[in-house]
Amino acid sequence: MSAPAFRDLFVWEWRHVGRSPLLWSIVVILLASFCWGALTTAFKHNEQSAALERARADDQALIASTAERAVAYRAKITEDAGQVAYWQDPTNVAGYSEYFVRRHALKPHLPLSPLATGVSDLAPSRLEIKLNTPFGFNDTYDFENPRGLALGRFDFAFAVVVLLPIGLLLLCALLITFERDRGMLRLVAAQAVGPRRWIGARMAAILAWFVPAVLLAQVVALAIAGVPLGQVAAPLAVSLVLTLLYIFFWSGIALFVLARQPSAGAALGMFGAIWALLIIGLPMAISALVATVDPPPSAVEYVDAQRRVRDEIDAERDALLTQALGARPDLAAHVHRATSLDYATRLSFLVPEIERRLSPQRVAMEDHRVRQERIAFATGFLLPTLGIESAFAALAGTDPERQRRFEQAAREYQQQLRACVYPLVQAEITKPPAPPVRETRGRLNLPEPLDLPEFSMTEASNAERIRNVLPFAFWLALLATVTSIAGWRRADRWQVT
Amino acid sequence: MSALRLDSVSISFGPLHAVEDLSIQLQPGEVYALLGPNGAGKTTTLNMILGFLRPERGSITVAGVDALTDPLGARARIGYLPETVMLHPTLSAIENLTYFALLAGRKIDVTTARKLLGEAGLQSDAHERHSGSFSKGMRQKVGVAIALAKEANLLLLDEPTSGLDASAANDLSNVIRAASSRGIAVLMATHDLFRVKDVAHRLGILRSGKLVDERDAATLDPVALEQLYLQRLAS
Structure with missing residues (x-):
């Protein structure tokens, strides 16, 4: 007589586990939580997408009204019509530059966005771009750790990262310790099977049900949340692989603990401690440590610096403008006009100076943000619970890197607009001002509103997104393998005496 | 030997x-x-x-x-019979016997399982019943059948x-x-x-x-x- 074949044991266990009400209860709960999480994010993102559409419509409406107004102001003046202030006049290039050039930089959600709530829900995905806003747009949002959001908002990634391990560990603990708690383990151990094969067969049977059920639940949840599955086949497949590896990681931990055949109570206590450490304790500790070692630059100090710099610029305004005009060969002969420039023309010289003076603080903030991203990336390797969340966000397009890329594109877009408009505004300095009494209400130094470029942002391709998460996927696979092998090696003898 | x-x-x-x-x-x-x-x-x-x-x-x-x-x-x-035999309560006597025989490296069919349970003294009307309802004596008989199934x-x-x-x-x-x-x-x-x-x-x-x-x-x-x-x- 020889030991039972693993395949025979597995088949028996597979049938037995498949009849367990616990398994199906956990699967149903996970399916419900996956759907709930994905729908929560999808609703939020739909609202944001609607806001983006409104912004797009606002831009079109402004362009249309500017064109309409320009037509009206080119018409011959009537007797009862008065003059128009320059800031109301789209045919005046200075007024146009400050009061009619307003576009939105928009960051649309990607099709797989319900996979994970991310930075996009904290940071703006819609930025109003005006020529003279320092650094591109108003920085009215506080950038927070998206983990805080995940704990507050129930998204799909939260369900996977936090709830899935609970379900799996509960299942393993109760199904694998059953014989121990029921007093059957001695009888099992007295047969011709070793603990590795016996525990291995049961664990494999649990996973043989759990893995397909969870992966199917993931696909169903995302489909219900409106993800066009056909369009996102590749990143979706990678997200499924990540979920699979995450399950294997936790099953490796489960195997390691259960290898010594503890009672259900002891196993659950151990699992609870490990879960709390990986999901709550270590992330909070690392977050606290990072905040202590590398605190973020003070937002209050930045606001204060902005106010101080503006005050300085106001005080030095005439001198700065004189210096700016004098430094330009094409404008040097018109230095005498420095003190009589209109507000919009003045801004075309002064805003770059404001940006120059604030750049140390701005650079410090950007540098800190980049460091935080690097730390978060590295921490993901230390704590797979954080890593998988970041990987999901990267596949969903809600990651900080995409947000940073969007904000950089917004800033570049503003520079692009300035390159179109500022030369025209500043060229007016060399020309005589419009006469106070004219045949038209408009000043007509800009006969037609400019055909300004549209905002565009270079998106990472699906292949790039996948490439970005592959190192973590390999690392997770390695961790899963190491924990499983360690657990398998640990299950070297029956603990029945 | x-x-x-x-x-x-x-x-x-x-x-x-x-x-x-x-x-x-x-x-x-x-x-x-x-x-x-x-x-x-x-x-x-x-x-x-x-x-x-x-x-x-x-x-x-x-x-x-x-x-x-x-x-x-x-x-x-070795066929082993512990002092108190505990079985899978949601499985029948036959299923329990089949499982433990499998752990011992033997695949037995239902006919063999019935024969072994009979030899161990378990009444035939209990063969298909869930063992959760068995008395200690009945479980002990299933345990005996498990030991016999090994042909130890x-x-x-x-x-x-x-x-x-x-x-x-x-x-x-x-x-x-x-x-x-x-x-x-x-x-x-x-x-x-x-x-x-x-x-x-x-x-x-x-x-x-x-x-x-x-x-x-x-x-x-x-x-x-x-x-x-x-x-x-x-x-």
């Missing part, structure tokens, strides 16, 4: 010598009763034979297989009649006799002197881990056996 051979086996738990220099040999078909009070080392001896504990000294051989170097191989030749060379019985009614205990005696007649050796750790006299060929008395006496059961009537047991424990 002996069905079981223990040579100078010893094991300690810290300062406690649980089993000391124990030597027992069982021939095929022989029924050996290991007597002794609680803590005498009976279950520890069974644990060492099953490979759950490793003796510090000595050797254990089961049907020619060294139990210390090949515990799985030795267990494959050696049966290890740990307090097999504890908590059984007279009828169930008598059924168990019949099973032991039947196994013995098929050449299966039986090592029975027990307090039940009556059952020892009923089925055992030889008996050994353990006290504080030492084998203090060993006799042919046939040479003793029940009263003499009880007196001998009490004397050995007292001395």
Whole structure:
């Protein structure tokens, strides 16, 4: 007589586990939580997408009204019509530059966005771009750790990262310790099977049900949340692989603990401690440590610096403008006009100076943000619970890197607009001002509103997104393998005496 | 070839010598009763034979297989009946038997399972019932069937009649006799002197881990056996 074949044991266990009400209860709960999480994010993102559409419509409406107004102001003046202030006049290039050039930089959600709530829900995905806003747009949002959001908002990634391990560990603990708690383990151990094969067969049977059920639940949840599955086949497949590896990681931990055949109570206590450490304790500790070692630059100090710099610029305004005009060969002969420039023309010289003076603080903030991203990336390797969340966000397009890329594109877009408009505004300095009494209400130094470029942002391709998460996927696979092998090696003898 | 051979086996738990220099040999078909009070080392001896504990000294051989170097191989030749048999409550007697037989490396069909359960004395109307509703005696009978299913060379019985009614205990005696007649050796750790006299060929008395006496059961009537047991424990 020889030991039972693993395949025979597995088949028996597979049938037995498949009849367990616990398994199906956990699967149903996970399916419900996956759907709930994905729908929560999808609703939020739909609202944001609607806001983006409104912004797009606002831009079109402004362009249309500017064109309409320009037509009206080119018409011959009537007797009862008065003059128009320059800031109301789209045919005046200075007024146009400050009061009619307003576009939105928009960051649309990607099709797989319900996979994970991310930075996009904290940071703006819609930025109003005006020529003279320092650094591109108003920085009215506080950038927070998206983990805080995940704990507050129930998204799909939260369900996977936090709830899935609970379900799996509960299942393993109760199904694998059953014989121990029921007093059957001695009888099992007295047969011709070793603990590795016996525990291995049961664990494999649990996973043989759990893995397909969870992966199917993931696909169903995302489909219900409106993800066009056909369009996102590749990143979706990678997200499924990540979920699979995450399950294997936790099953490796489960195997390691259960290898010594503890009672259900002891196993659950151990699992609870490990879960709390990986999901709550270590992330909070690392977050606290990072905040202590590398605190973020003070937002209050930045606001204060902005106010101080503006005050300085106001005080030095005439001198700065004189210096700016004098430094330009094409404008040097018109230095005498420095003190009589209109507000919009003045801004075309002064805003770059404001940006120059604030750049140390701005650079410090950007540098800190980049460091935080690097730390978060590295921490993901230390704590797979954080890593998988970041990987999901990267596949969903809600990651900080995409947000940073969007904000950089917004800033570049503003520079692009300035390159179109500022030369025209500043060229007016060399020309005589419009006469106070004219045949038209408009000043007509800009006969037609400019055909300004549209905002565009270079998106990472699906292949790039996948490439970005592959190192973590390999690392997770390695961790899963190491924990499983360690657990398998640990299950070297029956603990029945 | 002996069905079981223990040579100078010893094991300690810290300062406690649980089993000391124990030597027992069982021939095929022989029924050996290991007597002794609680803590005498009976279950520890069974644990060492099953490979759950490793003796510090000595050797254990089961049907020619060294139990210390090949515990799985030795267990494959041992049918074990614990004091209290616990089963999967949601499985029937047949399913439980099939499962444990599978763990022992044997695939048995329903007909074989019914036959084994019948041999163990379980009534046929209980074969399909969930074992969650079984009495201790019925579970014990399924346990016997599990042990028989292995077609083992050696049966290890740990307090097999504890908590059984007279009828169930008598059924168990019949099973032991039947196994013995098929050449299966039986090592029975027990307090039940009556059952020892009923089925055992030889008996050994353990006290504080030492084998203090060993006799042919046939040479003793029940009263003499009880007196001998009490004397050995007292001395």
